Amino acid sequence: MLPRHVVDNLQNVLGKESVITDREALLCYSYDATRLERLPDIIVKPVTPDEVVSILNIANHEKIPVIPRGAGTGFAGGSVPVQGGVVLSLQNMDRIIEINKDDMYMVVEPGVVTKAIQKAAEAEGLFYPPDPSSVNICTIGGNISTGAGGARGIKYGTTKDYVMGLDVAIASGEIISIGTRAPRSAAGYDLTRLMVGSEGTMGVITKAILRLIPLPEKTITVTALFSGMNSAASVISLLLKSPVRPSVLEFLDRESIRVVRDLLPLKAREKAEAMLLIELDGPEGTVDKGLPKIEEICKRSGALDFEVASTSSDRERLWTARRSVSPALYKINPTKINEDVVVPRSRLSELIVEIENISLKYKLQIVSFGHAGDGNLHINIMTDEKNHEEFERAKKAVKALFEATLRLNGSISGEHGIGVTKASFLSMEVGKMAIEIMKGIKKAFDPNNILNPGKLWI
Numbered sequence: 529m530l531p532r533h534v535v536d537n538l539q540n541v542l543g544k545e546s547v548i549t550d551r552e553a554l555l556c557y558s559y560d561a562t563r564l565e566r567l568p569d570i571i572v573k574p575v576t577p578d579e580v581v582s583i584l585n586i587a588n589h590e591k592i593p594v595i596p597r598g599a600g601t602g603f604a605g606g607s608v609p610v611q612g613g614v615v616l617s618l619q620n621m622d623r624i625i626e627i628n629k630d631d632m633y634m635v636v637e638p639g640v641v642t643k644a645i646q647k648a649a650e651a652e653g654l655f656y657p658p659d660p661s662s663v664n665i666c667t668i669g670g671n672i673s674t675g676a677g678g679a680r681g682i683k684y685g686t687t688k689d690y691v692m693g694l695d696v697a698i699a700s701g702e703i704i705s706i707g708t709r710a711p712r713s714a715a716g717y718d719l720t721r722l723m724v725g726s727e728g729t730m731g732v733i734t735k736a737i738l739r740l741i742p743l744p745e746k747t748i749t750v751t752a753l754f755s756g757m758n759s760a761a762s763v764i765s766l767l768l769k770s771p772v773r774p775s776v777l778e779f780l781d782r783e784s785i786r787v788v789r790d791l792l793p794l795k796a797r798e799k800a801e802a803m804l805l806i807e808l809d810g811p812e813g814t815v816d817k818g819l820p821k822i823e824e825i826c827k828r829s830g831a832l833d834f835e836v837a838s839t840s841s842d843r844e845r846l847w848t849a850r851r852s853v854s855p856a857l858y859k860i861n862p863t864k865i866n867e868d869v870v871v872p873r874s875r876l877s878e879l880i881v882e883i884e885n886i887s888l889k890y891k892l893q894i895v896s897f898g899h900a901g902d903g904n905l906h907i908n909i910m911t912d913e914k915n916h917e918e919f920e921r922a923k924k925a926v927k928a929l930f931e932a933t934l935r936l937n938g939s940i941s942g943e944h945g946i947g948v949t950k951a952s953f954l955s956m957e958v959g960k961m962a963i964e965i966m967k968g969i970k971k972a973f974d975p976n977n978i979l980n981p982g983k984l985w986i
């Protein structure tokens with residue numbers, strides 16, 4: 529519990545309705561998509577950057593942890609208040625401030641849901657490509673802070689490629705404006721890039737300037753079904769070398785298909801061991817010419833079926849299926865350890881073999897799906913944490929997966945970030961010296977370590 533005077537100070541600044549201490553509400557802000565849990569002491573819901581500054585001033589003076597929180601959909605425990613303290617929810621800072629069509633950028637508050645950004649851009653004939661599968665619920669502040677990826681990364685990159693500038697409230701209670709509205713800048717250290725992926729440990733993002741691009745003229749969505757993972761992997765490798773670059777190249781293994789089968793075309797329900805969801809976008813003529821080439825590559829590699837989604841509702845249904853895989857996996861087991869390793873694209877088939885070996889060695893069911901076109905797979909170790917012996921094996925399997933990933937020159941996180949769940953593994957990838965440098969950088973922004981303590985490293 530926080531001292532009474534701290535609660536009073538927060539209420540004086542924000543008003544009573546924006547300072548929440550009910551146990552029921554605290555529970556709702558105690559976890560994220562990892563299902564890790566720890567109750568915060570208090571929740572605050574600022575509406576303006578000045579209110580964020582006031583909260584930080586109070587917390588910094590009292591040396592109380594502050595945990596910035598978007599929608600709490602993170603897969604690394606980033607918004608879980610592991611040391612208690614103040615959960616600073618950005619949900620009420622959800623305005624789209626400006627859309628500049630001439631210079632193609634959008635200025636937003638951090639609590640805007642990513643789908644709303646995509647829709648607002650599309651209404652102006654513009655495109656915001658980053659497309660995490662949680663797009664309908666996650667916030668742009670969370671996306672920026674985790675460096676979120678998504679299905680379109682293969683052609684368009686990830687969130688970091690679309691952040692031009694930020695306003696960030698730092699622990700001392702100042703707001704720094706970093707980045708630019710111009711197409712480029714070489715003015716000093718790139719603090720904008722540094723802030724992307726910093727997981728709420730260096731400041732609270734209060735405003736973002738996002739790069740937009742022209743909306744593609746046409747998009748085609750297709751599914752290709754395979755009798756085995758290897759044929760799907762060989763298509764991925766051929767497509768990546770071909771001059772036709774898909775905008776989406778998503779992979780689902782047999783179990784991923786099974787858990788969302790009711791949403792998939794009939795043929796996928798019957799016989800597929802692996803499925804690719806492929807999109808092609810761009811000028812109409814280019815897309816129309818590219819489609820037969822993709823079909824030819826898929827069929828040459830033994831695709832059982834190749835089907836174009838002919839209506840927008842067919843297309844929407846496929847995307848609903850793809851986006852539902854992650855939550856639907858709980859049909860298999862009550863506990864899911866969801867890792868998001870990434871390897872160079874040419875090493876993807878080796879990663880698939882490593883996963884099969886780990887599954888056999890540790891006698892665990894492992895389900896894989898994800899952004900194969902980017903070498904980024906979601907590896908889900910399905911277990912039950914109440915079965916202690918099996919859960920111990922699952923933890924060993926995670927370490928083995930990270931070791932294999934690093935042997936293949938990959939990274940332990942392609943998009944979810946480190947948070948708490950991977951904090952003990954970060955040094956495996958970056959080494960102790962790099963972590964010391966990261967700690968020094970954090971200290972420059974947050975000398976009292978109040979911002980999201982207990983994350984990134986242990």
Ligand SMILES: Cc1cc2nc3c(=O)[nH]c(=O)nc-3n(C[C@H](O)[C@H](O)[C@H](O)COP(=O)(O)OP(=O)(O)OC[C@H]3O[C@@H](n4cnc5c(N)ncnc54)[C@H](O)[C@@H]3O)c2cc1C
Binds near residue numbers: 855
């Ligand atoms: C079904 C499902 C599918 C998903 N698919 C994808 C996917 O395809 N790609 C992907 O990258 N992720 C995916 N995720 C993970 C998650 O949605 C992303 O990490 C997302 O970016 C988190 O956004 P959020 O608003 O929920 O942030 P939260 O979970 O609330 O927070 C995430 C981190 O950001 C920090 N943070 C939040 N807002 C701010 C702010 N304004 N200032 C400073 N720090 C802040 C928090 O402290 C925390 O460390 C998925 C999750 C689910 C449940």
